[in-house]
Amino acid sequence: MLRFLHQFASPPTFYRRSAQLLPWLAVSTLLLILFGLYQGLWLAPPDYQQGDSYRIMFIHVPAAWMSLFIYMVMAFSAAVVLIWRIKLAGDFVIASAPVGASFTFLALITGAIWGKPMWGTWWVWDARLTSELILLFIYMGIIALNNAIEDKQLAAKAVGVFVLVGVVNIPIIHFSVEWWSTLHQGPTVTKLDGPSIHQSMLIPLLAMALAFKLFYFLVAIMRVQNRILSDEQNKTWLKRLLIQ
Amino acid sequence: MMNIEQLIEMGGYGNYVWPAYGIGLAVLLLNIIVPLYKKQQMLKSIIEAQHRDKKNDT
Amino acid sequence: MNAYLAILKRDLILANRNRSALFNPLLFFALLATLFTVATSASTEMLSEISSGIIWVGALLASLLSIDNLFRSDYEDGSLEQWLLSPNKPTFMVLMKVLSHWLVSGLPIILITPLLAVILHFPMTGLNVLVLSLLIGTPVLSLVGAIGLALTLGLRKSGMLLPLLVLPFYIPVLIFANNAVLISASGGDASAQLTMLLAMLVLALTLTPITVVYCLKLSLG
């Protein structure tokens, strides 16, 4: 495992390998999104209770899943940065932060829009939305910390530590917010859950979730490539590559 | 199966579902365009630097 | 052993040397409470309802603003690297620093709380749990704040960065502490919430020192 990580982590090989991967990622993301939308918006029957407003679920729920999934991937690569000191893992953490923030923001907005017909107001301090909001602040903290430090290697380590501190705290925040919201509004308020998911709705949901994951890796790899370009500007392997 | 009018009207929730997906599309596009634009800038500046080096060497 | 007590004693002597600075967190805390009351111009019932929130947020912000003198002066005059590299456990040194900071700026806030509770019409039945929750909660705030400070110590323009990094992690403490106070104010038993706060304190005591030492080395390196 370690040998693989080191071998894969040298900028030239990463740049070349990922360049081949990008087109496949882009195409499969697009196809999956189109498939998910077609299934979710066109084919799936309206829900007997919420009518068609539940269709927002196909973007809200995958985005909410992504906000946590991306954080977990960042925590793993932060550990790789701090333990095995692989520079690229640091670039990957910093490349993932904006994507994670965007999905968290997307989950918040679509959650609020979905809640409007149900609760009559644009924002309700519902447990899930509050946790998403706090997660968004943590993502913003990560981006702000990274921008505040000039030395990229120092920034990677500082951000890595902060991400790991966050990983310990996120479950605590999540459960205390859940607990807080039950006593705050009482359990009567219908949670932001889709109807009992049966087969025709599960397919678009999973399709969109997979599409978002591929999208995340697509964007993260592109951002890491940009960092490699800026770090290795005057390196010969890059010049030769660009001449081709 | 729904035809076009039903799709847009979305059982009365059209003006909730479509803005949500619109924002979703905007966020995804933003995340794609920014790195692409940066990559272009980076490549341009590197190639320019190469020309300058080549000019100084000759 | 006396190296740890020595640094605690040294810090308390230093705090004593500029005693005027000791009152700043207090004045800030009292000022904040009055601002809230004046701004909301709430009826007494409403005020007594939100008073525990005002007191807790006030204590939280006062602790956040005073976290700077935990390492800042040691960092600037160079004694931070001396006690970090001294032949003593760095994690214990950090704990002693946080303890001295808490004694200097956390404890006075707790001592003034009863007075503020009076002017905010806080239901007195909940006073002892309020003080207890502050006694358990504010050390957690200082410990977590120490991580944020250690991370941003070397940065020049880190103004709003420290609160932005640290406040999200204060939320669980705020939720359980505030709820403990509300329940006890209405006559209930808040031992469950207080034990939750204690659990957070134990978690903070075990995990933060190692992290702070690592972050201090990042800032000093």
Next chain:
Amino acid sequence: MTNDQRLCLEVEQLSCARNNKTLFEDLNFSLHSGEIMIVEGNNGSGKTTLLKLLCGLRSPDQGTIKFNHQEIDDLAREYNDQLLYLSHKNGVKADLTARENLNSFCQLYGQPAEFVDEVLVKMELVNEADISCRFLSEGQNRRVALARLLLSPAPIWILDEPLTALDEAGVELVKKLLHLKLQREGMIIISSHHDLNIDEGIGMQRINLTPSLLTSVA
């Protein structure tokens, strides 16, 4: 001092970058008890960074630093016991008096407090002992900081420009301490622009970090 008690500090392929530009690469040297290493190089060539790497304040990008054949990252605290690091900053509390500062140094190093009076005499700080360091001159504050050399039992000294801000008497005093330390088989790594007039004979190494002249004369 039998051979096995001889301390040794080995550095292999040490390289370090700061603010995204490499300061030095593939630095190799080893230092034993009774030897002194002088780190030279113009400003910004990474002298201070190298010293911080050697005392474990900063972890290297590549390469290893071994003390008695063990990596200093793994040793951590045991390595700190062996080490005294003096940086540009004095590490002296301005609000405390010279005596109180020295007392806190003693407590930090686990030394008995009786040494303080003796050291105050040696560092010629006796009549300033009870004035708060805020009112002492830069040179006197530097002497209070350098009092650590007499108080700390650590065999290894890592000194970053110790002679700055000192008058002639102070410079002579520190040079004497350096010689004494070498005779007692201590190990010194020092960066300084002053001529330390240590004759080239005894184990003296120089490293010049300015990129073009990266040589190490053992």
